[in-house]
Amino acid sequence: MSEKEKISIPRRRLVIGGLAALGVGVMGAYTLQTLGFMYRRPHNKQYDDLLSLIWNRENAERIGVIVLDEDGQFEPWTVAPQLRRRIGKRKLPEVILEDAKQGRLVEARGWVIPETLALLSALSAVIR
Amino acid sequence: MPAFLDARSVPADTVLETDLAIVGGGPAGISLALALAGAPFKVTLLESGGLTFDDKTQALYAGTQTGVPYLALNGSRLRYFGGSSNHWGGWTRPLDESDFQKRDWLPYSGWPFARKEIEAYFPRAQELVEAGPFLYDETMVFSDELGRTIPLGDGGVYTSYFQFSKWKDNVDDLPTHFGQRYAEDLKRTPNLNVMLHANITGLRLAPNAKTLDHLDIAVLGGGSLKLKAKHAVLACGAIENARLLLASNDVMKTGVGNQNDMVGRFFADHPIPRDTATMVLFDGAIPSFYLAAQTAHGAIFRKTFSPTEEFKRKNMVLGSLTTVENSVSLDATGRAMVAATADALGIDGRNAKAFSLGCGMEMAPDPDRRLTLTTEKDALGLPRLKLHMTIADSDFAHYRDTMKELGRQLLLAKSGLIRLNQASRKEWLSVMDWGSHHLGTTRMHADPKNGVVDANQQVHGVANLFVAGSSVFPTYGSSNPTMNLIALTLRLGDHIKSLFA
Ligand SMILES: Cc1cc2nc3c(=O)[nH]c(=O)nc-3n(C[C@H](O)[C@H](O)[C@H](O)COP(=O)(O)OP(=O)(O)OC[C@H]3O[C@@H](n4cnc5c(N)ncnc54)[C@H](O)[C@@H]3O)c2cc1C
Numbered sequence: 001m002s003e004k005e006k007i008s009i010p011r012r013r014l015v016i017g018g019l020a021a022l023g024v025g026v027m028g029a030y031t032l033q034t035l036g037f038m039y040r041r042p043h044n045k046q047y048d049d050l051l052s053l054i055w056n057r058e059n060a061e062r063i064g065v066i067v068l069d070e071d072g073q074f075e076p077w078t079v080a081p082q083l084r085r086r087i088g089k090r091k092l093p094e095v096i097l098e099d100a101k102q103g104r105l106v107e108a109r110g111w112v113i114p115e116t117l118a119l120l121s122a123l124s125a126v127i128r
Numbered sequence: 129m130p131a132f133l134d135a136r137s138v139p140a141d142t143v144l145e146t147d148l149a150i151v152g153g154g155p156a157g158i159s160l161a162l163a164l165a166g167a168p169f170k171v172t173l174l175e176s177g178g179l180t181f182d183d184k185t186q187a188l189y190a191g192t193q194t195g196v197p198y199l200a201l202n203g204s205r206l207r208y209f210g211g212s213s214n215h216w217g218g219w220t221r222p223l224d225e226s227d228f229q230k231r232d233w234l235p236y237s238g239w240p241f242a243r244k245e246i247e248a249y250f251p252r253a254q255e256l257v258e259a260g261p262f263l264y265d266e267t268m269v270f271s272d273e274l275g276r277t278i279p280l281g282d283g284g285v286y287t288s289y290f291q292f293s294k295w296k297d298n299v300d301d302l303p304t305h306f307g308q309r310y311a312e313d314l315k316r317t318p319n320l321n322v323m324l325h326a327n328i329t330g331l332r333l334a335p336n337a338k339t340l341d342h343l344d345i346a347v348l349g350g351g352s353l354k355l356k357a358k359h360a361v362l363a364c365g366a367i368e369n370a371r372l373l374l375a376s377n378d379v380m381k382t383g384v385g386n387q388n389d390m391v392g393r394f395f396a397d398h399p400i401p402r403d404t405a406t407m408v409l410f411d412g413a414i415p416s417f418y419l420a421a422q423t424a425h426g427a428i429f430r431k432t433f434s435p436t437e438e439f440k441r442k443n444m445v446l447g448s449l450t451t452v453e454n455s456v457s458l459d460a461t462g463r464a465m466v467a468a469t470a471d472a473l474g475i476d477g478r479n480a481k482a483f484s485l486g487c488g489m490e491m492a493p494d495p496d497r498r499l500t501l502t503t504e505k506d507a508l509g510l511p512r513l514k515l516h517m518t519i520a521d522s523d524f525a526h527y528r529d530t531m532k533e534l535g536r537q538l539l540l541a542k543s544g545l546i547r548l549n550q551a552s553r554k555e556w557l558s559v560m561d562w563g564s565h566h567l568g569t570t571r572m573h574a575d576p577k578n579g580v581v582d583a584n585q586q587v588h589g590v591a592n593l594f595v596a597g598s599s600v601f602p603t604y605g606s607s608n609p610t611m612n613l614i615a616l617t618l619r620l621g622d623h624i625k626s627l628f629a
Pocket residue numbers: 151152153154155156157174175176177204205206207208209210211212213215216217218219220326327328329363364365366368372563564565566596597598608609610611613
């Protein structure tokens with residue numbers, strides 16, 4: 001994507017742990033404009049392992065849209081492998097608690113939520 | 129039992145004499161007078177008002193304002209015997225150790241001494257405010273009786289405790305109104321005269337400006353008196369203490385104690401913004417001690433959240449006390465956040481309930497937040513004040529950091545989560561209220577260039593003039609001031625006794 005195609009999006013208000021730490025890239029990142037068509041993407045099995053961790057897709061998508069809105073830059077193909085590495089064979093609650101312990105938190109419309117939940121939700125909003 | 133004197137019935141132009149004059153009959157003045165009961169010197173307490181509220185006396189407090197919206201100067205205090213304790217809330221809590229310390233990251237911070245210097249006076253101050261046994265955070269030892277404590281994971285926020293002034297042993301009773309409560313004790317004090325309707329309008333220095341010679345007393349409706357005193361203590365509240373010093377500018381042209389342009393600067397209060405955050409508890413069960421004051425062990429308590437000393441130091445944040453206010457309902461986004469977070473934690477969030485949080489925050493000292501004299505005069509000819517009010521964005525940011533930490537600890541304990549409800553300055557100001565805790569205008573500092581009074585609360589350069597009350601607080605903490613200012617005033621009482629010894 002060229003610099004011209006990017007739109008100016010407010011940077012995330014708070015990332016305690018830092019989405020950036022998970023490799024949420026700046027160069028070549030999807031912007032909100034591009035998310036418009038991504039929303040209507042057909043089901044993509046590539047992320048099923050991660051999406052299956054989500055109990056309620058409707059809730060996750062609602063949260064995901066807010067996370068994307070506040071971050072504005074999100075690459076599923078970059079975030080997914082990093083999430084997989086982070087989660088490994090562990091159960092989600094363990095990882096969520098680790099987020100809290102390490103201060104890996106994201107502020108989404110004021111809600112202070114664990115980063116892993118925020119990223120899974122963003123993925124859920126992007127990959128239908 | 130002798131009655132109080134009434135300045136209106138003293139012949140005009142009378143010159144009175146005393147050993148110690150206390151100006152102001154609020155909690156500071158009354159506590160000092162009680163502390164000096166039986167001392168081998170004569171004390172005269174001068175109070176502007178009578179025993180009850182009076183419009184004309186109250187109007188002497190009016191002033192103007194610029195800057196951030198703040199309470200009207202005649203609306204956030206009361207000018208009659210007992211002072212603002214006639215309408216205070218009775219919330220009581222000692223200052224933290226760090227409130228006294230110099231913090232390198234916080235300009236102008238630090239008292240000239242450590243907390244331990246006034247700790248010995250806390251028990252008596254606690255007795256005077258009638259807040260029961262001095263327990264506060266020691267309340268943890270019987271926390272079961274105070275209901276469950278909301279589980280928090282390890283971190284920078286802990287469950288703290290307020291105690292409450294209670295005139296009578298009942299939660300619903302008023303906090304101690306110092307005037308009514310201690311009137312009879314004061315009347316019984318042999319070395320004390322209390323004079324009502326006596327408005328001090330001038331602190332008259334000797335020509336060398338090194339000592340106070342006498343006080344001018346004016347009576348509403350006409351007449352004036354003089355009081356010659358060996359020593360005097362100003363205890364008129366933080367706004368009026370500064371006004372009297374500034375307005376007494378006949379010998380020292382910039383005002384008494386104002387040789388370094390410090391009087392009236394560093395005004396502060398505790399901002400108490402509403403609905404600062406929404407706290408969700410997954411199990412929906414809120415122990416009653418959070419929502420309202422409850423009685424236990426002869427005291428009235430309420431649980432709050434505070435940043436630990438370590439968190440404040442490491443994260444360079446100011447103090448705060450967060451209260452749980454009332455239950456609130458969540459919108460669709462909130463419900464999704466709660467359900468998804470509970471699911472992700474592997475717990476049942478179906479009974480979750482949300483609560484609005486409020487707080488009392490500490491402000492950073494600001495020399496530009498100040499009181500100055502205007503050309504307008506009150507009915508007694510004293511210049512009225514203008515307050516320029518400020519609040520820094522960083523003050524809000526400090527509190528937000530503390531709330532984020534609380535949110536982190538709720539998640540860690542799997543007990544809940546938090547929403548930070550205010551982000552921009554505009555949002556914060558839209559929910560702003562103030563504690564009416566006037567602070568800082570005659571700050572204490574060993575160096576006259578940085579303060580108005582020294583560590584003994586003596587006005588720099590004026591040997592026999594002292595200031596009592598929260599106007600001397602150089603940094604403010606987040607605890608409500610009254611019990612603390614009384615402890616400090618009791619310490620001043622000991623110093624005064626030593627001067628007469
Ligand atoms: C609505 C409200 C709620 C509050 N709630 C709390 C709370 O919950 N907890 C807490 O700790 N604090 C609270 N406070 C603050 C508390 O009231 C003050 O800290 C306390 O009253 C200060 O005591 P003081 O004696 O220094 O001053 P004041 O109470 O202001 O007393 C000053 C006295 O000086 C007299 N005076 C003034 N000018 C002159 C003059 N020129 N000559 C002679 N006399 C004069 C006045 O009439 C008055 O009696 C509250 C205040 C308000 C307004």
